[in-house]
Amino acid sequence: MKVVAVSQRVDSHPERGETRDALDQRLIGFLLAAGFIPVPVPNGLPLDHWLAAVAPHAIVLSGGNDIGQCPARDRTESELLDHARTRQLPVLGICRGMQMLAHWSGGELKPVSGHVRTRHQLSGRIVAEVNSYHGLALAGCPEGFDVTARSEDGEIEAIRHLQLPWEGWMWHPEREADFAAHDLERIRLLFGEPAPLQ
Numbered sequence: 001m002k003v004v005a006v007s008q009r010v011d012s013h014p015e016r017g018e019t020r021d022a023l024d025q026r027l028i029g030f031l032l033a034a035g036f037i038p039v040p041v042p043n044g045l046p047l048d049h050w051l052a053a054v055a056p057h058a059i060v061l062s063g064g065n066d067i068g069q070c071p072a073r074d075r076t077e078s079e080l081l082d083h084a085r086t087r088q089l090p091v092l093g094i095c096r097g098m099q100m101l102a103h104w105s106g107g108e109l110k111p112v113s114g115h116v117r118t119r120h121q122l123s124g125r126i127v128a129e130v131n132s133y134h135g136l137a138l139a140g141c142p143e144g145f146d147v148t149a150r151s152e153d154g155e156i157e158a159i160r161h162l163q164l165p166w167e168g169w170m171w172h173p174e175r176e177a178d179f180a181a182h183d184l185e186r187i188r189l190l191f192g193e194p195a196p197l198q
Contacts, residue, residue, distance in 0.1 A: 002191065004036045005056035007080060007097070009064030010043055010073050026174035027062055027094075033179050034187050044072040047079045058090040058191040059083075061097025063172055066136065067109070078104060090165040090191045095134055098159065098168025107142030111135060112155055120151040120171075126158050128182050130171035137170070165190060 006028075008021040023040050031038040039054055041047070059080050065073060077097075081104050084091045093101040099109055115132045122128050126149035138156040141147050148167070149158035159168045167190055173183035 001037045002057035004038050004058045005041050006038045006060045007041050007062050007077050010070040030174040034184050043076045061093040061100050063095035067103050093168035101168045102138050102142040105142035108139040109136045110139040112137035122149040124149040
């Protein structure tokens, strides 16, 4: 099975004097269901040796935290994208992860209303009903990308790079009660068909 490096959110617990990396276990379940082995990426670590040791086949930029809120995470994800670009690795950005793809590419974000704890019907090359948990949206399509889905109010909900195997989804595939077949199929196509489960 192919290894997928997954970035982690940063949670602060001042009552314990701790700052923790965290990952929704449902995202692990989603990647396992798609046939991949997820490996969480630690924040604040120089990644050269880590990436050489883990040798991921693909990268997922997970949701949570706004860009600029956690500089260590921002640096980690920027390094992951630099690594992926150099090696032509597939990348999926989920919610904040899609925003990071845009930010890394020089795009801008804007506040958006009506996109937290709701559902949207997508139109474009991706037609599906998806969840929505974001208060920021892309101000425009970042350079080098194409818009593959929009919500009913015209906001960008999915993008795909024009040359690299990179996609961004503003919805959380891991938060569906049952993982959607279209999400599983799309990540398998993006990352390459996984080896059969033993």
